[in-house]
Amino acid sequence: MKSLTVATRGGSLAIAQSEHVIATLQEIHPGLEIRIKEITTTGDKDRRTALWTLKETGFFTSQVEDALTAHEADFAVHSFKDLPTAQRDGLTIGAVFDRNFVEDCLVSASPVESIDQLPADAKIGTSSIRRAAQLKHLRADLVPTPIRGNVHTRLRKLETGEFDAILLARAGLQRLGLAEKISFIFDPAVFIPAPAQGALGIQTRADDDETNEIIAAIDDANARITTAAERKILTTMKCGCHAPVGAYAEIAGGDIQIRAFISEVDGKNFISRELTGPTEDAENLAEKIAQEILDAGGKEILESLEK
Numbered sequence: 001m002k003s004l005t006v007a008t009r010g011g012s013l014a015i016a017q018s019e020h021v022i023a024t025l026q027e028i029h030p031g032l033e034i035r036i037k038e039i040t041t042t043g044d045k046d047r048r049t050a051l052w053t054l055k056e057t058g059f060f061t062s063q064v065e066d067a068l069t070a071h072e073a074d075f076a077v078h079s080f081k082d083l084p085t086a087q088r089d090g091l092t093i094g095a096v097f098d099r100n101f102v103e104d105c106l107v108s109a110s111p112v113e114s115i116d117q118l119p120a121d122a123k124i125g126t127s128s129i130r131r132a133a134q135l136k137h138l139r140a141d142l143v144p145t146p147i148r149g150n151v152h153t154r155l156r157k158l159e160t161g162e163f164d165a166i167l168l169a170r171a172g173l174q175r176l177g178l179a180e181k182i183s184f185i186f187d188p189a190v191f192i193p194a195p196a197q198g199a200l201g202i203q204t205r206a207d208d209d210e211t212n213e214i215i216a217a218i219d220d221a222n223a224r225i226t227t228a229a230e231r232k233i234l235t236t237m238k239c240g241c242h243a244p245v246g247a248y249a250e251i252a253g254g255d256i257q258i259r260a261f262i263s264e265v266d267g268k269n270f271i272s273r274e275l276t277g278p279t280e281d282a283e284n285l286a287e288k289i290a291q292e293i294l295d296a297g298g299k300e301i302l303e304s305l306e307k
Helices: 012-028 062-069 129-138 151-159 170-175 209-218 221-237 279-306
Strands: 003-009 033-039 075-079 091-097 104-108 123-126 143-146 165-169 200-205 245-252 255-263 270-278
Touching: 003 012, 003 062, 012 033, 012 075, 012 151, 012 170, 012 200, 012 209, 033 062, 062 075, 062 091, 062 200, 091 209, 091 221, 104 170, 123 129, 123 151, 129 143, 129 245, 129 255, 151 165, 165 170, 200 209, 221 245, 221 255, 221 279, 245 279, 255 279, 270 279
Parallel strands: 003 033, 003 075, 123 143, 123 165
Antiparallel strands: 075 200, 091 200, 104 165, 245 255, 255 270
16 A cells, blocks of 8 residues: 655644544554654744734645645645635545534633633633634623634643633644643534534545545545535635634534624624524535625625725
8 A cells, every 4th residue: 555645734733633644544544654744834933923813814724735736745634624715726625534522612720610700801812703702792891812822832821820711622622632621611502613613624636546545534424514514604705714703513313503603803793693404405505594694794794804
């Protein structure tokens, strides 16, 4: 069997995710050799810019995709939520993998079991305008504050008193073996995640049939459907992954339920919708819910963010 190279960002979480993919592939394909090629992205170099001020996409993925298109790697492992919805020419998503934890979670300096128990005017570290808007919508007194760095760096900033709490994706803490740090986990039906949050997107070259056959063995069909529906909301609304937009789809039986929202940054003008229908109509339902949000005032919110 051929030897493969996987491109990934450096850093403990990205490496842990790639190692998980490698281990799973090697269970299915004994004898398969895979080496890791670490790539430094723009987002890794720039640790100061608040992510919610970004206009461009691919902050954490473009250089990894470059390695793939240059044939320096055979496939790439991404946090799927970071990948732009516009697919790079010649590349494809060979598998959607390991979407076990979609939720956001809170890590607090003092014991709390819900957002209501946070102290008044608590300073909450987050790199996401989506999380910040939902925090303000739930509790207007909270103070979302930009935070950058990897998971360990953010935890250290919390421990040294820079923040009262920090908001993170549950999946990252789980994959790093840090789940015990979590104070509480948000219900994703209430505190809506980013589109494709928690999933790993395994990217390949579309014309590499041999690698695509190997990678396809770990594709999760349901996760592919739910993430495609969630990302369809972004493309329909014509907004990037750094907009104050969330989407969460879940399959139950033969139906899919899709929830989505857009909000002004202060959380006051908060527009949410949900729809349920046959799973085979997932992307049509997503397009419909996105259009409903735009028509209800979402278009004006997006226009105001562009100014």
